[in-house]
Every structure is written in structure tokens, then in C-alpha cells.
Amino acid sequence: MIANQIMFFLLSAMIIVFSILTVISRKILRAAIYLLFVLVSTSGLYFMLNYQFLAAVQLTVYAGGIVVLIIFSILLTSHISQRFEPAGLKKSMFSAIAALTGAILSIVTILDYKFEATAIAAKEVDMRLIGKSLLSVDYDGYVLPFEVISVLLLAAMVAAIAIAKKSGPAKTQSPTLKQE
Amino acid sequence: MNAGIPIQYFLILAAIMFFTGIYGFLTRRNLITILMSVELILNSVNINFLAFNRYLYPHKLDGMFFSLFIIAVAAAEAAVAISIIINIYRRFTTINVEDVDEMKY
Numbered sequence: 037m038i039a040n041q042i043m044f045f046l047l048s049a050m051i052i053v054f055s056i057l058t059v060i061s062r063k064i065l066r067a068a069i070y071l072l073f074v075l076v077s078t079s080g081l082y083f084m085l086n087y088q089f090l091a092a093v094q095l096t097v098y099a100g101g102i103v104v105l106i107i108f109s110i111l112l113t114s115h116i117s118q119r120f121e122p123a124g125l126k127k128s129m130f131s132a133i134a135a136l137t138g139a140i141l142s143i144v145t146i147l148d149y150k151f152e153a154t155a156i157a158a159k160e161v162d163m164r165l166i167g168k169s170l171l172s173v174d175y176d177g178y179v180l181p182f183e184v185i186s187v188l189l190l191a192a193m194v195a196a197i198a199i200a201k202k203s204g205p206a207k208t209q210s211p212t213l214k215q216e
Numbered sequence: 217m218n219a220g221i222p223i224q225y226f227l228i229l230a231a232i233m234f235f236t237g238i239y240g241f242l243t244r245r246n247l248i249t250i251l252m253s254v255e256l257i258l259n260s261v262n263i264n265f266l267a268f269n270r271y272l273y274p275h276k277l278d279g280m281f282f283s284l285f286i287i288a289v290a291a292a293e294a295a296v297a298i299s300i301i302i303n304i305y306r307r308f309t310t311i312n313v314e315d316v317d318e319m320k321y
Binding site: 038040041044048051052055056058059060064067068071074075078081082084085086087089090093094097098101102105106108109110112113114120123127128130131132134135136138139142143146147151152153154156157158159161165166169170176178181185188189191192193195196197199200202 | 218219220221223224225226227228229231232233234235236237238239240242243244245246248249251252253255256259262263266267270271272273274275276277280281283284285287288289290291292293294295296298299300301302303305306311
């Protein structure tokens with residue numbers, strides 16, 4: 037067994053164990069920390085697949101941004117020491133059956149399908165290529181989704197501010213309008 | 217870096233992670249833990265995209281850019297979802313999905 041196989045099994049064991057702990061942990065802050073471990077191990081997998089830029093994005097946006105946001109909202113909305121009552125036996129049993137059935141079905145399908153290995157030389161993914169592809173309008177360019185995602189991020193930012201803004205009592209008309 | 221690891225391993229790992237997220241989505245009652253399950257699901261989809269890109273179409277970058285856009289969408293979704301959750305908490309003083317059954321403004 038070569039070194040990268042050991043690395044892969046280590047990372048995937050971490051991912052599986054911590055994602056199961058994320059969904060069954062009864063303390064919410066611990067669940068968030070387990071989610072952080074899952075995301076960091078996933079970025080390790082991206083490094084193994086040779087997508088260094090995406091691994092860095094995963095670390096900064098997911099592990100650095102989203103998990104911190106989740107932890108902040110946990111601290112705002114619940115007590116740290118609060119424990120969930122476990123989900124009902126019937127509910128958890130049927131959910132487990134649904135999840136297991138889906139997992140087994142898709143694993144069987146994956147093992148059944150013959151993936152064709154390609155002999156095409158891999159493209160070197162460097163920052164220059166990523167930047168050029170993001171801004172090019174050619175066949176391999178991604179300028180349209182890039183622009184759409186920037187508009188989406190702006191809209192999400194405005195929406196988040198507008199929703200979370202404290203809505204006070206009914207506002208009176210502004211004094212400038214009253215003067216007319 | 218990925219020599220000796222067949223593509224199936226990555227896909228099986230992503231499938232297990234995906235259905236763990238589904239299980240959490242179905243059993244959890246707290247809105248924030250539901251959001252965390254959704255993040256797990258999105259993450260497993262990213263692994264799938266990158267494995268397909270690396271193993272089957274290594275001369276293209278489609279999977280990588282799709283994952284990049286998924287990460288951006290996940291960030292936007294988390295921000296909006298958390299602002300909604302905080303607003304719900306302010307109105308109902310709980311974020312348990314079973315207690316929040318009213319959409320009246």
C-alpha cells in the first residue's frame with residue numbers, strides 16, 4: 037500500500053466518522069466543530085486530486101467563513117450546554133432506512149458501472165489558467181456564470197441585511213415628506 | 217497524487233457523505249443543524265464533481281469551475297439562511313422547526 041492510498045483512507049475515514057458525528061451529536065456546538073473537521077478533510081482530498089486552488093478556496097470560504105458564521109448564529113440562538121432530546125425512535129429508524137437504502141443503491145450502481153480510463157494528458161491547473169478561463173468568452177470561458185454569481189452574491193448580501201435588520205415599531209412618515 | 221486510487225473510492229465516499237447529510241436533514245429539528253446537513257450534502261457533490269473532472273475529463277476544467285460556483289452559492293445560501301434563522305429566533309424565541317409553524321408577518 038503506497039503512501040497516498042494510506043492518506044486517502046485516513047482522510048475518508050475522518051470524513052465519514054465526523055460527518056456521522058455531525059448529524060448525531062446532541063450538543064450543537066460540537067456538531068459545528070465536527071462539521072469543520074469534515075470540511076478540512078475534504079480540502080485534503082482536493083489537494084490529493086491536485087486542485088490546489090479549490091482546496092484553498094474550500095479552506096477559506098467553507099472552513100473559515102461558513103463555519104464561523106454557523107458558530108456565531110449558534111451562540112446567538114442557543115445555550116452552549118443545551119442538549120437536544122434525541123429524535124424519536126420511529127423517525128430516526130425510518131430516516132436511517134431511507135439513507136441506507138439510498139447509499140446502498142448508489143454504491144451498487146457506482147460499482148456496477150464501468151468507468152473508462154482516459155489516456156488524455158492532464159491539464160496543469162495553475163492560477164493563470166483559472167483567471168483566464170473565468171474572464172474569457174471563448175468555448176472554455178466562464179465569464180457568464182462568473183457575472184451571474186457576482187450578482188447573486190450582491191443580492192444575497194442585500195437580502196441578508198434586509199432580513200436580519202431589526203424591525204422596530206411602525207415607522208411614522210419621514211419629516212421631509214410631511215412638509216409638502 | 218491520485219495514483220492507485222480508483223475513481224469509485226471517491227464516488228463511494230461522496231455517496232456515504234451525501235446520505236449522512238440526508239439522514240441529518242430528516243432527523244434534526246434545530247434549523248441550524250439542518251443547515252449543517254445541507255452543507256454536508258453540497259460538499260459531497262463537490263467531491264463528485266472534482267473526481268469526475270480529474271479522472272474522466274482531465275483536459276477540461278468544467279468540474280472545477282462548477283465546484284467553485286457551488287462553494288459561492290453555498291456561502292450565499294448560508295448567509296441568507298442564517299439571517300432568516302436569526303429573524304425567526306427574534307420572533308418566536310426558538311429555532312425548533314416544530315414550534316415555528318406560522319408565517320404571519
